[in-house]
Structures are given as C-alpha cells and as structure tokens.
Amino acid sequence: MRRGILTIATVGLLVTGGVTACGDDSGSDNDAGSDKKPKIGVILPDSKSSGRWENADRKFLEAAFKKAGVDYDIQNAQDDKNQFQTIADQMITGGVTALMIVNLDSGTGKAVLDKAKSQGVATIDYDRLTLGGSAEYYVSFDNEVVGKLQGEGLSKCLTDKGVKKPVVAYLNGSPTDNNATLFKNGYDSVLKPKFDSGEYVKGPEQSVPAWDNAQGATLFEQMLTQTGGKIDGVLAANDGLGNAAISVLKKNKLNGKVPVTGQDADVQGLQNILAGDQCMTVYKAIKQEADAAAELAIGLAKGERKETGQTVKDPEGGRDVPSVLLTPKLIFKENVKDVVADGFVTKEALCTAEYAKLCTEAGIS
C-alpha cells in the first residue's frame, strides 16, 4: 500500500468531471463491453460478517446502477467459495460486461478475475484487493488509516479510563482478507510502539476465520479465561467482532469497563457506543464507495477507461492497480450523530427502546 497519496479526494475527481475517459486500446480481451449492452455483475461475500454488504453496499450499488439506467445482477456468495465461483460463471455466461467482486480469499478471487478476463469481461476489486489478481480497478477505503483510527481510538479510551500498563488483546479480521492485514498494519503502527516502550502490555491475539462473529466470541472467551480476566482493552477489527467481545464481557460484568473498538458504524455498533460498551467505530461512507465503483464499472462496461489518479501496489503480483481510496472517519459517542446526519443509519433504526434516551443525550434528533 502506497501511503501519502491516499488522502487525495479521488472521488471528487470522478464526480466533478475531472476524469478522462478513453477507448480501451489494450487489445481485444477487455473491449467486449463496447459493442454489447452494459450489464454489471456484483458478487458480495456474505451477509453475516457485517451487516454492511446487504444493508448498505447492495442498496447503494443498486441505486447507482438504476440512476445510470444500466442492467445489473447483484448476488451474495454467503461465505461459500464454490458458490462464489458458480455465481461468477453464471454471470459471465449470462453476458455481464463488467464484474465487481468482494473476494472471499485471493485464490478464488484471482481464479474468477482471470476467467472473466479471458472471456472479455472487465473486472473491479470492490473493497478487498485480490492479491496477485488482475482487476482493472480497486475501489475501497484507505484501510491502513481505518486501522490507525482504531488504534488511536482505543488509546484515547484507555487514557480516559486511566488504566496503567493496560493489557490489550487483538481480535483481528479474517486471515484471508487483505483488508484485515491492512487494518492490523494500521493499529500496530499506533500500538506497537506502546508495547515496545512498556506503556501497554500486548495481550492475546487471534485472527477470526471469515470474520465469524460466533467464533470471535469463543476465541475472546478463551482469551479472557487464559489471562484470568486481565484484559483492559480489546482491539476488535469490526463492529461484529466488537459485539462478540462485548457479549463475553457482559457475561463477566466487565462491559463498559473494558474499551472495545469496531468498524462499519452498523446499528449494533453505534448502540454499543451509545450504551458505553464500545469505545469507537470507524464510519466508512459506503455510498461514496458504491458510487465510485459503479461509475468505473459502467465506464468499463462501455469499453472506457477512466483515470482514478492513484494506484495501490499489489504486493503479490507487483502490479500498480488503478485505485480509488476513500477517507474513513473516527466515531466516538460525541459524533454518532454525524453517521445519522449522513443518512447511513436512520434514527428509527438506532434509537429503539432503551436507546431512545441515549440518542437524545447524544444529540440525535
């Protein structure tokens, strides 16, 4: 990941018309879109590791495709790699002119991308980079910054609690998701110096296969047992894993005492923050991600190539992949209201039952 160029407002370029579009002159393998009616295929990864895929990504992608008047087919592989490949095959045979994937791992992702390419279908890595892959574009957030915000958020919450030499446990994301690696690079950049200096103590660490929340809870329970309950902070890589840790802390009457991080600003994560059980989350404006990817996919489907103005180095394939990387935002209790104001989560969904009063206190009207 090339750092330093990542805060460029690439989407600004895209939507303000600072994009250059030109015909695809790269040969015959990706220009099938030019003489066919555009149709975009999207494969989402699952519906359990995070509510975002079905609640946000599908909704915003659909809206963008409808607005542009292009045909589309959005399907979910439900964390099944065979299913992922079957869906891709069906989409390719069904005549998609561009395919957007959120891979379940780089191996199957690469197989799907390469096959699409060989059939003249243009491809986009959506949210997760396929290592060694061949996608024309990668559209995501700056995922190292996401991790950095998690590390900084956790540090602030630990300082607020006044814990000396806190023991920090890690619940990392899926070992097969390149984003999980980037998130960890980000939070390590903040926390490792503190472990090294003795300011913090590194507690147990586990990567959670497929971001499975139930496994996350089991792993965290083992960590708590193994340390005799001595965990002072939890770096959980997303809201689902954060909630898994919180459910175990609740059983041990430790919720609210031990800061836990998250990511995605989903309803449950925001409610946990309002209740004081979760320290922070990271808000990623999925609408921007979906809009940027849809614009590129529509261009590709028409045989055009748009300039994104930045690239990401694929560490495995060595390619500089043309990319859009959006900027994530740190959310504490004080600015949960910003996520509502942005229309990502509605007050009706967030401020139910016991959360109504907490919403009012947090200025959510």
Ligand code: BGC
């Ligand atoms: C995404 C996160 C999501 C996680 C689990 C990651 O690749 O960037 O937003 O929480 O996958 O689905």
